[in-house]
Amino acid sequence: MRLFFSVLTVAALLAFGPPAVAQLPTYQAVSADLDGSAAEACARVHSSPGAARPAYASPGHRQKMDHYDVRYYKLDLRLTNTTRDVSGVVTLQARTGTQALDSLAFELYSTYTIDSVVVDGRRSPGLTRRGPGDVTVGLGQAVSPNTLFRALIYYRGTAPNSNAAAIGNALNTRVAPTYNVSTTWSLSEPYNAYEWWPCKQVLTDKADSSEVWVTTASSNKVGSNGVLRRVVPLPGNEVRYEWKSRYPIDYYLISVAVAPYVEYVNYANPAGGPRIPIVNYVYNEAALADYRVAIDRTPGFLEYYSDLVGLYPFADEKYGHSMAPLGGERVGSGMEHQTMTTQDSFGFTLTAHELFHQWFGDNVTCGAWQDIWLNESFASYGEYLSLNKFSTPAFTRAWLDEAHASALSQPGGSVFVTDTTSTSRIFSSRLSYKKGATVIHMLRYLLNDDAKFFRALRTYQTTYGGRTARTRDLQRIFEAEAGRSLQYFFDQWFRGEGYPIFDVSWNQANGLVYLKNTETTSMPMVTPFFNTEIDYRLTFADGTTRTLRLAQYQPVVSAAVPESRSVTKVEVDPDQWLLNTANPVVRDGGLITATTAPATLAQLSVYPNPCHDQLRLADFSGARAQAEIVDATGRVVLRQMVLAANPVLVTVSLAPGLYHLRLLSPDGSVARVRFVRAE
Template sequence: MKQIILLMSLCISTLHIVTAQPQFKTQAQHTCADSRLLGTTRMAVATQQHMQLMNMYDVTFYGLDLALERNSAYITGSVTTHATVKSSPLSVFAFELHPSFTIESVTINGAQQSNLTRNGSDVSVNLSTIVAAKSKVVAVINYSGNAPNGGNAAIGNGFNTARVSRWGNDVTWSLSEPYAAYEWWPTKQVLTDKADSVHVAVTTSAENKVGSNGLLTNTLNLPNGKVRYEWESRYPIDYYLISVAVSDYDEYVQFANPAGAAKPVPVVNYIYKGSLDTYKNQIDFTPPLIEHFSELFTLYPFAAEKYGHSMAPIGGGMEHQTMTTQSTFTFTLTAHELAHQWFGDNVTCASWQDIWLNEGFASYAEYLGLQHYSADAAQSWMTDAHNRARSATQGSLRVPDTTNVGRIFNYSLTYKKGAAVVHMLRYEINNDALFFKALQNYQIKFGSGTASTADLQRVMEQTTGKKLGYFFKQWYEGEGYPVFNVAWNQRDRKMVLVSEQATTGKTPFFRTDITYQVQTTSGTETFRVRQTKPTQQFVFTVDGEVLGVTMDPENWILKEVNQIVKNSNLPVPDFAPIVSPNPVSGNFATITDLNFTPTTVVIFDRIGRKMGTQTIVQQENIQLQVSTLPAGLYFVQFSDGQQTRQVKFVKL
């Protein structure tokens, strides 16, 4: 969403650039997290009855024509809304506008209207002429007044002005997420009703620049020391992503060259006057991040227009479509807000209950961006994300009360647990090519529109062939995380491991794959198993004496490990699977001595990637098809849903 959270992101993982190579450092600044939710708890604006009236029409276009200054919250101008009436005739045109504004006139399809009713922010216009179903509506609303100063947006006011003391700049800006667009323009705050396009024109003093959505199509010098900036975007856009920022900015333009773009994508940065030397090195990461994310998620969604930044003192960032608003530039903040152009702007959550689809994926993009430059920095980021997610044992990713802004943008749940769940989904799929292909399919299928968590699940299942209902049930709807106690013992080459799982929240059990790293006198061996019940036994064949066991060494799973201990009293089975021949040089390997009847077999390579599955059709000697496997070391896992055994073999 807004990137208020961004702020948080930026505080938690800050990129300090002191040379040509990025230097990464993790910080913990709770004041940054606090700034994400300035002001009082915010409630949704429109009443249910008024929402029903607004949903009588679909918006196709917004045109904002405003007069603004960099040191004032006073707004005067007009907003033109084009819409299509739905299936019933339209007798009332409804919209939202804060009562601090005076409505000077309303014109519907060229006819001035006189019968207006205002109930707080709910405005109803009883039309002099009813508009037929499926017909077009053009509403022009002229208004003026001072924007309210109630701190009701996610990180402050919907429209604000302030002085940046460090640079001596006055700045005026908007920030509408989630319910504050009505604090600066007449609007319909419904997520699922995106406008097909938007024009934003702002008249201001000649020394100012105005940043907004899309392309700057015209700059007109006007009498009396005024200038008019005209921005146009032809991409679908949600109400809260329309923005303005006004100041005596310096302009710094870059270009990104993502694969598949018809031309370079301009990156237009409006930054505080005199600040370029301070921020340039950090801003310069934007084009390569656009190129990297385009490879991972699909081409930058607004490549025919631009990307960019307008600076404002918001204590973080807000992903306004094609021109993010940021208070500063750090690697993770910039990565987070940029990723929102895919997750939040191109595909917007259909309800604030699914805000994790915006914020969780944008937060995970911080990790992906760091991973592109430094594995250590990425791992540090994920460790911090898990720590913060574990601090929220109550509450799910699903937001049950979408009238509560504090709950919508809960930092530990929506941002950090959201990112952790995306990371676990990647691990669960266990195939990066399929994982990122699924993300691309999600962008393609729902781009320019909205989506729910159920939509994401369906795309993931269709792309990967995996059933993921259990995953989303426990991690999206569920609460808490698993806590493990592990005991192991060894006799000869046979090792037994017993994992006991408890939980911290209301979810009684988390079904999950787990990777165990076993250190022996002969080296390190890795086993990936699936825990399907609270207490489960696994049997491995190992070389050498076991020296220690590590659970989830690459930190994929949101969890807590109480202890991993050797228990010399733990019985070690007298049997273990045998592979013959081993090494395998032909097309088949035979498995004997399982001593139980497995139903499935899964083959993993030496780093835990799933290479294939087979359904068991014979109950004694099992024939494994290995002809398609390249040469290397493999692990075979057998399970009947209750017991699990694992054995390794070498393919020549």
Template sequence: MFCHCMKLLMPVGGLIALKRQIALFLVLASFSFVQFAHAQRKATESCAAARMVTTPMLLADGITSEAHKELMRHYDLHWYKLDLQLENNSVAISGNVILSATSMVSSLTHFAFELHPNFTIEQVLAEGVPCTFERTGSEVVAVLPSAKGKQETVEVQVFYSGRAPTGAASFVGNGFSTAATPWGSVTWSLSEPFAASEWFPSKQLLEDKADSVDVWVTTSVANKVGSNGVLQRVTPMGNQKHRYEWKSKYPIAYYLISVAVGPYEEYSFRTQLPGMAEPVLVQNYIYPGILASMKTEIDRTGQLLQLFSELYGIYPFHREKYGHSMAPMGGGMEHQTMTTQSTFEFSLTAHELAHQWWGDEVTCAGWSHIWLNEGFASYSEYIAYERLMPANSRQWLEMANQNSLRQPQGSVFVTDSTNVSRIFSSSLTYDKGALVLHMLRHALQNDALFFQILRTYRDEFKYKVANTRDFQHVVERVSGRSFQYFFDQWVYGQGYPIFDISWAQAGNTLQLRSRQHTSSKETPLFRTEVEFRIRMGQKDTLVLVQQEENLEDYVFKVSGTVTGIEVDPNQWLLEAVNAVQYDATLLPGQLLAYPNPTTGQFYLKGNRGVVEEVAVFDVLGRHIRTIRSASSAMSLADLGAGTYVLKVKAGGEMTEVKIVKL
């Protein structure tokens, strides 16, 4: 969904303002890597924030009632035709919209749709015949002149006019907005998740994609209009107006239908995709005069199209186009075939393009499963860095981990899908959602299998909707393994694991203990793969273990002196590490002096029984002293620096331990 550019680290209103400043800065200045990395993170947050209101309203306003949803399920929508009058500096809308559908019931007598009450409905026609309608808020029900039987077609045309809601009165800020930029005013739509009805009569059910859409917009001749699909023609209309006529023949969810109106310049090119005879058009409507500063980043779109087509399968809408329309929205929105985007930088462009597969072609079946859109698009940012800019990939992971750890409670699955702030949580939906895929990839231990799973999921649900369990079933079928535990804990569970690691070495044996607790009592254990780097000077070794219980002990053979243990060095796991420490009691039958070396005071630790006495010798074997009833701290403070031998009697047995006095 929204382009994902920033994390919610400040009030949403401040973030939106900041996003706009960043967008302008990106246009006018070049970035160092550090600045670029910060912009990449802000891409996630701005995407999330751009969908939200500028006031701290959490719950969506005007959610469709269940009764009205049920009425809308009485028909299968096939086609929208929008024929609107719009300008680049106004939220005034007038025109008509055709909704063409098939009855799904034996007698369809009422045709339900949604349109914001700001708009006056001037007339509703059914099959060209005027019909009456009833209206409650945004919910409209037209009474058909005659009943339609099951599988019979029905066409309803709605004539309306008014001004789209402004001032953050809607649930995502606004579904239709206008704003001034240094390059002229721009008007644009942003319907996700519930705001299509704020600018056109619509059926806002994810489960019912339209089979095709026409978007006609009449506007001043100084403007261009970006929208979905292929531009069929620009028709002169007189009075210094012309009409842009766009058509898309691919299935499309209601919230992905779009318009952007502004004094644009067009910059377009074609890029060759693997295995395709014809190159795909990349059509960009950009602010006038900025091409020189933006061209390099816009051109990356071609490279990203090639990469994602290789990994996920050919770009889903290759018979039409991909492209961008610029608007000062503080991020991006993955409108099908033509993303609306505030600026161009690597992660933002990658994120919104990846949505064409994950969100547009395969759409989440409900807003509770939004991570299937946003997590997948966010992880595609990482994949793009990994393949095309590998030096930057580590920092992406670090930032995704840090942002996810800021939310120790709450699940990736959205339990309240009327809460827009929660739907677009940058910590849970975007970054933790992305890390779920990263951890799945690691659990599979096979990159080819991981991408095969993504392609299979895409093939099975292309142009349809899917939920989390649908994706899980694909994972299990393709991998041949059960991943019930994985999805239960990482998607439906809450929090993340926190590790306390202790270790000890005796000869070539390393004993390691991993004790796990979690950030949320809702998920008391994460069954997961954990990597450890065993540091031994120049002989570091990487080991992978499976943690199945909160307390696990592992034994490894090592070839040198262990100097330390690093948990998850390659950042495959969302986790926190509380402590990593040496613990001599882990070694069965061992008795150790610590600290060793010591400046004077030392202790004995082990499991050979009560220490009865300790005889201290120098390296020449000369007896220095005997300490009896040695059950507490002992001291060598009065001795010179060097190595000493402790002969310890414990449990009726004698043991020698060497200690170094500094």
């Protein structure tokens, strides 16, 4: 989900070359019978100031809803493009758990009238309603354990003007600025689907398939999820749009958009996949003329993302956009409804962000709102990837600088969401979008291998596609690629707060460049130290440069690097890989005596890695050396003399985790390597 349109985005649009040639074919609906089949919003988000929204179901009601597993939803509703009135029937098909079900619990806003509930052909004898949305329906006959059942919920009313969703109401009606088109659309994230249809709002219980049928005036079109099976003319100048999807879907990603749209279709052709229609419902011909060039960038984004992280996950159906004035007068907002994003405009980074959500947020959805970064940070990083591919280095760096500036604008705050009752905290632009995107960038830097980084993302998609995931799941996948524990990284950057502050000094003498980095942090009481590697760029008198990558394994690190060329400048993290601030780098003539041990940059080779009781040094050529093992907090946990006759370290006393080994030779040289003590 995203709100507002940045200056950078406008500039990037103006900077790019000619768009792909657009096509206007007729969209062919694909047949899909989902009846009875058992076969997640987006960059800076608006919420009402200071609003704190609970997950509406009470704990007891949530327990009741856990007694069944949703398999299928069908919404058959009557909607207009000028009001928030809703009427119709929602079909819920589910399977009971290990206990018989004698009542059915679901959520629906309290002001709606429920005319009846029919379960497996039997009308419910009664229902009870508590709080803003808890509904419990008695069953005339209990449903046996591990049994499929079907409930039809007939209801009517007007969606509330609550302004409680991530952007506005769960169901909204507004006249689009500039184009003067009245539009009704849904936006249910995070807890607000129940404001327009009866449902179970539990992230981990995706429906296996869904249908959305909407009856409206014949002048309107209706955008929704999946494939448009039929458009059925009805008496009274009405029409019914029938959309169906075979893919698993979370409750908040089911959507509608109703307006007298014009339809514009173009196609993506991802490598190794089918030709995918991109179905765009645009306000009118004037809007299409304004946005057609921008819309035509979508196929390139989809093809590029498919190359990076795997084929578009809903390739057998479609992708598309429904326009709606989400942000009112300020354009630049969107919501990643599955297979058909709702957007108020087509800015470069907005379209890129929402499309990347189809992988990160829709195909794999965060399993708890505490982990919203798995949706929003990755979609934000999709903006960066797209700029890097299709834009210029200047615009790409500007995006990264802007992300860093946002994340660094306050000293504290974790990517992990501690207060999931606050919509504004869940969708914090600074933490859930920008800081999280920098954490992903740092994971890429940590692996130091793009093949491994993108393989990890593809593995995440194939492992958890159609399901939900938590941060620990992503962590395990990256640990497999790294070949070591990354607990320290996620403790620092996901659950921790703040960022490192580097104070670097340097000197050059006797063919050596001396470096000293003293690290403090912005939130020392929460995260006292960030264990990381850092790039240092040396600029020489002749204008050439050399980049060093050194470990900051403790708060104060000194190194001496052989270098005969005359250094004129030293820069810290010049390519913005790390979220940090750095004081001005200064030359310190006293650093020669303070730093006496020259560092060799060649990595020491050790095995086995991960190890258990012993760690052997390969190709150890010295007679003896002092070994120091440093843990993730920078503490020396083991010192041992290593002899050439038996170059082995005894590691049985170490706790499982990541360590740094420093090998200090009698001649003052230093070799370093990281290793993992396995469980």
